[in-house]
Each structure stands twice: as structure tokens, then as C-alpha cells.
Amino acid sequence: MPDRTPTWDPAQYLRHAGHRARPFTDLLARVPDLTGDPPRIADLGCGPGNVTVLLTERWPAALVTGYDNSPEMLDKAVVDHAGRTPGGGRLEFAHADARTWTPAEPHDLIVSNATLQWVPGHADRFADWVAALRPGGTFAFQVPGNFSAPSHRLMRALAGSARWRDRLGDVLRHEDAVLTPGAYLERLTALGCTADVWETTYVHLLPGEDPVLDWVKGTGLRPVLTALADDPGVREDFLAExxxxxxxxxxAGPHGTPFPFRRVFAVARKEA
Structure with missing residues (x-):
């Protein structure tokens, strides 16, 4: 079977960095204080590291490691952010795959921002990650909940159409890429955690021409762009449709293009 791992473009991803960072800041606002001295934190699926830095601002003395399986994202993160932090902590980055990653030592916080939707069966990994938390530690994540939105439905419909299905029929994720908030709550409480699960729909006002296409080029469309990378003309035909x-x-409206985007959040605290 061919490798379906998307190739990532940090520059494209960061074109909407402000909007993409907002859910992470909202998630961190619900994470309780950490008790480790210093705290050990893992950011699973750190991307280019721009939001991983926010962990060092909240916990200045922490030992933070951002993990990702994209060489392009990790290279950007290391160049821009790795090293000692002003508060005496350290920020590092390393290669890891969320499908198999298990911490080698106890952590105070394991956090994941807009990553787990790429990991089939990710809820089955929760037990390993919660087990790796120190007593009173926290596992927190947010995932997109927009797989039934027009941006994704239209993408899947086009990829599955007669013209494109032979090349793209099996590259995209479907609505079951994430669970419902209730299902996440059930999974986390079954592991003995006190869980806080919620959802928010942001309405981003995106500037420019074709801004929704520009947005999905950085994330959801990556599997298509990767699959068609060897044929730029065909790729442009798909993008035109x-x-x-x-x-x-x-x-588009008079002030930009409104783009509703639902997110699902969870903060689970292990029993102290």
C-alpha cells in the first residue's frame, strides 16, 4: 500500500497562525496548575512550534518537548524556537508518531493541538498517555469537529467523483475521524480521570481572495496535495474545481469571508 502520510508546508500552515492558535490558548486556559518541579510537558503534534512556545510562557521553568512526525515542521520548530527559555526551562523538539508514541518518563502535562484527527483510533491511545501522567497530571487536547462542514464535504465529494476517485478516492478522512464530545467524556472518565469536555464554533473572518481554499491548503487538503504532487497540472485542475x-x-462578505469552524476540547486530570 502506498504511503499516505501528508507532506506538510510550515509556511502555508502559518499563514493563518492567529486563528489556528486561538483554540490552543482556550484549551490552556482550562488546564490546572502543574506541580512538578520543574514540570515535564509533552506537546504531541507540535507542528512548527509556534503554539508550543505558549507552554513555556505559562510554565517558564518547564521542560517542554514538542513531538511531530513531519521533518518539515520539526525543522521549522527547531530553528525558530528550540533552546533555553527565559524562565530557566528548556524547549526541545523530537520526532515521534502519535500512533505509537509512549512517554519514557512521567509527565505533568501531555497536550495535543489539532493533531489527533490524523490518528485513526486515537482514543485507544488515551490509556497509555494517562498512565504516563504523574498523579494529578493532565491530558488535554483539541481536535477539529468540522468534518461535516462544506469545506470537507465538498473536498470528499470531489475526490470521490468519477474524474478523481482512482487517484484520490481513499486519501481523505471522513466524519468518524473524531469522536463526539460525549464519547470523549466517556473514554476519559473510564480511565479514572476527572474530565472537562466542551465544544466551540469559531466564526473566523478570513481576508483575501479564496481564503477558505488558502486555509485548507495548510491542513485538511494536504493529503490531496501530496497525492497529486507529481503532476502539477492535474493538481491545479483539482484546485480549480x-x-x-x-x-x-x-x-465573501463586505469585510471578508465568514468561516465557521467547530472544535472539540477535552481536559482530563488524573487522580492525585
Whole structure:
């Protein structure tokens, strides 16, 4: 079976860095104080490291490691952010795959931002990650909950159409890429955690021409762009069809293009 791992483009991802960071800051606001001296923190799926830095601002003395399986993202993170922190802590980055990663030592916080939707069966990994927490430690994550939104439905419909299904019919995720908030709550409480689970729909006002296409080029569209990378002309044909569909689904307004985006959050605290 061919490798379906998407190739990532840090520069494209960071084009909407402000909007993408907002859910992470909202998630961290619900994470309780950490008791480790110094705290040990893992950011699973750290991307280019721009939000991992926020962990060092909240816990200045912490030992923070950002993990990702994208060489492009890790290279960007190391160059821009790795090293000692002003508060005396340290920020490091390392390669890891969330499908198999298990901490080698106890952690005070394991956090994941917009990553687990890429990991089939990710809820089955929760037990290993909670087991790696110190007593009173926290596991926190947020995932997109927009797989039924037009941006994803149109992408899947086009990829599965007669013209494209032979090349793209099996590269995209479906609505079951994430669980419902209730299902996450059940999984986490079954592991003995006190869990806080909620959802938020942000309405981002995106500037520029075809901004929703620009947004998904950084994330959800990566599997398609990777699959068609060897044929730029064909890739542009796909983008032209998808662009037209997105323009109809997300019409521009006088101040930009409104883009509703649902997110699912969970903060689970292990028994002290």
C-alpha cells in the first residue's frame, strides 16, 4: 500500500497562525496548575512550534518537548524556537508518531493541538498517555469537529467523483475521524480521570481572495496535495474545481469571508 502520510508546508500552515492558535490558548486556559518541579510537558503534534512556545510562557521553568512526525515542521520548530527559555526551562523538539508514541518518563502535562484527527483510533491511545501522567497530571487536547462542514464535504465529494476517485478516492478522512464530545467524556472518565469536555464554533473572518481554499491548503487538503504532487497540472485542475465549489459555499462578505469552524476540547486530570 502506498504511503499516505501528508507532506506538510510550515509556511502555508502559518499563514493563518492567529486563528489556528486561538483554540490552543482556550484549551490552556482550562488546564490546572502543574506541580512538578520543574514540570515535564509533552506537546504531541507540535507542528512548527509556534503554539508550543505558549507552554513555556505559562510554565517558564518547564521542560517542554514538542513531538511531530513531519521533518518539515520539526525543522521549522527547531530553528525558530528550540533552546533555553527565559524562565530557566528548556524547549526541545523530537520526532515521534502519535500512533505509537509512549512517554519514557512521567509527565505533568501531555497536550495535543489539532493533531489527533490524523490518528485513526486515537482514543485507544488515551490509556497509555494517562498512565504516563504523574498523579494529578493532565491530558488535554483539541481536535477539529468540522468534518461535516462544506469545506470537507465538498473536498470528499470531489475526490470521490468519477474524474478523481482512482487517484484520490481513499486519501481523505471522513466524519468518524473524531469522536463526539460525549464519547470523549466517556473514554476519559473510564480511565479514572476527572474530565472537562466542551465544544466551540469559531466564526473566523478570513481576508483575501479564496481564503477558505488558502486555509485548507495548510491542513485538511494536504493529503490531496501530496497525492497529486507529481503532476502539477492535474493538481491545479483539482484546485480549480474545488475553488469554485468553495466560493459558492462560503461567499465573501463586505469585510471578508465568514468561516465557521467547530472544535472539540477535552481536559482530563488524573487522580492525585
Amino acid at each position: 474545488y475553488r469554485a465549489a468553495l466560493r459558492a459555499a462560503y461567499p
